[in-house]
Amino acid sequence: MRARCIALFLALVFTSTLVGCGTTEEVSVYAQAENWAYLETDKAAPADVFFICPTVYGGEADQSNMSLDDEVTKGDFLGAINMEKGIYDEDCCFFAPYYRQAGLNVYELPAEEREPYLALAYEDVAEAFTYYLEHYNEGRPIIVAGFSQGADMGIRLLKDRFASEEVNDLLVACYAIGWSITEEELAAYPHLRFASGEDDTGVIVSFNSEAEEVTDSLIVPAGTRTLAIDPLNWKTDGTPAGKEENLGACFTDYEGNIVTEIPQLTGAYIDPVRGTLKVTDVTPEAYPPVLSIFSEGVYHLYDYQFFYRDLQENVGVRLDAYLAGHAA
Numbered sequence: 001m002r003a004r005c006i007a008l009f010l011a012l013v014f015t016s017t018l019v020g021c022g023t024t025e026e027v028s029v030y031a032q033a034e035n036w037a038y039l040e041t042d043k044a045a046p047a048d049v050f051f052i053c054p055t056v057y058g059g060e061a062d063q064s065n066m067s068l069d070d071e072v073t074k075g076d077f078l079g080a081i082n083m084e085k086g087i088y089d090e091d092c093c094f095f096a097p098y099y100r101q102a103g104l105n106v107y108e109l110p111a112e113e114r115e116p117y118l119a120l121a122y123e124d125v126a127e128a129f130t131y132y133l134e135h136y137n138e139g140r141p142i143i144v145a146g147f148s149q150g151a152d153m154g155i156r157l158l159k160d161r162f163a164s165e166e167v168n169d170l171l172v173a174c175y176a177i178g179w180s181i182t183e184e185e186l187a188a189y190p191h192l193r194f195a196s197g198e199d200d201t202g203v204i205v206s207f208n209s210e211a212e213e214v215t216d217s218l219i220v221p222a223g224t225r226t227l228a229i230d231p232l233n234w235k236t237d238g239t240p241a242g243k244e245e246n247l248g249a250c251f252t253d254y255e256g257n258i259v260t261e262i263p264q265l266t267g268a269y270i271d272p273v274r275g276t277l278k279v280t281d282v283t284p285e286a287y288p289p290v291l292s293i294f295s296e297g298v299y300h301l302y303d304y305q306f307f308y309r310d311l312q313e314n315v316g317v318r319l320d321a322y323l324a325g326h327a328a
Helices: 002-013 071-088 104-108 111-135 149-161 183-188 300-306 308-325
Strands: 017-019 022-024 036-039 047-052 092-097 142-147 171-177 203-205 249-252 258-262 268-270 277-279
Touching (some): 036 071, 071 308, 092 111, 142 149, 249 300
Parallel strands (some): 142 171
Antiparallel strands (some): 249 258
16 A cells, blocks of 8 residues: 555656656656666665765866766765765665766855755755655655755755655654754654664764864854764764764775775763764874865765764664564
8 A cells, every 4th residue: 555655746746847748758857767876776684775975076267057967976976975985885776876066166155055055966966766655666765865965865855755644654764864853844844753772763862073173064053053963973952972882983985995994993972062973082183174165174074984883784774673663
């Protein structure tokens, strides 16, 4: 019955055009395999991951969104996905579309000027997800995952495509790492829920890592408060987690290989004012921001790496909880 309801919903949202007395379906670019970085249609697994890549396109003076024909940037796109894929793919089919993501140059604009470029990026993500849901999902539970711009796109996807009760029921969790989500957004979209522990499902999992002295960042500007869950103790109340609770920081390459693994690298706690994840036991000098759009002490590029093993374990915990709760 649930699969039937989903099919009905998709029939309403998938793009089609009436021509004269007949009907022709507008073919999505995501019908073409080359527009997917990963399209694991032959793997047998109990669930799917729909993964949205972080920003790898730098942008140009006359172009602020990546082209789907840009094979050089698509190589970086694939590499960035590989760096995080190992967290999610053990028991899941993995789907990751190429999309016309906004370039890094967009984030140098005032916040109010970024939206047209991000909206264009989201058009592709939404189209890819709709095509995936209609053609590939087959009623399996879904983990939505992303980092940075990919996390922003994931939250937009939840607000939009998961407003349907039938689709929302498929959600294991949305790992929106490295982006902000506020209480006001949850109030505006009642079907969204933020994680409150290690095994609740149908929830958003998010945090933004920074040094203890940081009071402002691109993702969480001064004066705003984001929601977060601590990936070491899975608490939201600011209870500190010591570095002995860290299962392993992993630093990966573009092939997804773990180049360096450091157990118990760092502890963390949630800042009660900013809602950010304050990371202890490391220094800004040892882990610089790399990108000029981030200031010293903003550990944005290390969000996944610092807590790799803890996130990897948690994906399995939440999936097991979902499957147990939805057992026939």
